Amino acid sequence: MSTIGDSPTTNAEPEETPGQGKGKTVTTKQVSDNVTEQTPEAEAEPEPLSRDLVFDVLKNRRRRYALHYLRRAEESVQLSELAEQVAAWENGIAIEAISAAERKRVYTALYQSHLPKLDDAGIVDYNQNRGIVELSEAAEQLDVYLDMNTKPSVEWYNWYLGLAVGGIGLLSAAFLGLPPFSMVGGVLVAALVVVAFAAVAVAHTYHARLLPSDGGETPPEIQES
Template sequence: MSTIGDSSGTDGNDRGETDGDESGMAGRVPDILDSDASKERDDPLSRDMVFDVLKNQRRRYALHYLKQIDGTVQLSDLAEQVAAWENDTAVDTISAAERKRVYTALYQSHLPKLDDAGIVDYNQNRGIVELSTAAEQIDPYLEMDARDDITWCKRYLALAGAGSVAVAASSFGIPPFGGLADLSLAVLVVVAFALVAIAHTVDARNAPTTGEQSPAIEGE
């Protein structure tokens, strides 16, 4: 991993938010957290704050990396992986300019913002960062659980199988479907699918809208 020295300037690639708006934090050197500050980081994060933090893809990438490492991380290592994800390439193939651009934005803007929100503990002087205990509160918004989609797929498959069995039973006169007319059976199947679809729609609308698949760290 390459180590990059402290840099100045603004990030030209804002990923949906202007990094220059927060560049005034460049000289910020966080103090050691006292007991009161640590307690504040256990307080619930507001929904508006969570959405504000996660609306920027670069910050989401940084959080994905920190969650997978689960410990203290060097800023240089974090910047390299985020740059690789942003450019859809491997860490070894990113250019010095790509690495420096991400490093500068994280150092000056994104990590101070995450630290102020209480989501990470960032020591700008030493160039190290780790997740705080409050970071657990953003999990439902940060990660999309693909298992939920699989669950709904299984429900549709089960309903389709039950419908097929009902149709076959009706054809052979097997109770209780044997006495149903074809139209009645069709209406019953359609209503069942409609109810499941409505439940799926309600569940999707109530789900967080910022979730995404966590990118994988190379070699993990």
């Protein structure tokens, strides 16, 4: 007959074997490390677009118009909506005034050619089946070219005319011996004028090479803003 003292204790905690708690800690740390290693740190930066690719994309006015509209939308747009606005810009009329033929011509070109080309270049995300398009992160690299086209162009002829007038004035003053030019030789004055012309010519050339091949035409609404 058993007594109370002999009865087993049912709520007694099991004994912990040596190293058991430490083993659990190590296992938890290993799992945590594995999760950390599998978690992506940050999204990869888009690959830089080559200048040849940028110029090839922007040399077509219809593609430029499409990019301008997508930039202003700042979200995905329907292809039909994009085609209507591009057709209106191309014909210089309001959207309500474009004809069915004009709309269809632009829609077909965007659907079959221009948007697939921009999608292959990684500039837009184009879902051809759903007819939805939006700019990708790589499209930000085109901003420097598109924004440049919306600004008034530099009137380089005014720079050259100013240099010519100024150069003639300086050379005339040095030839007549007017102070302080009488203290400076005519050769030095001529050299300064030539250097000034060369500097403007270099700036003009650099500016021209940054522009797309056909002048970088922008939609009328953006030119007026």
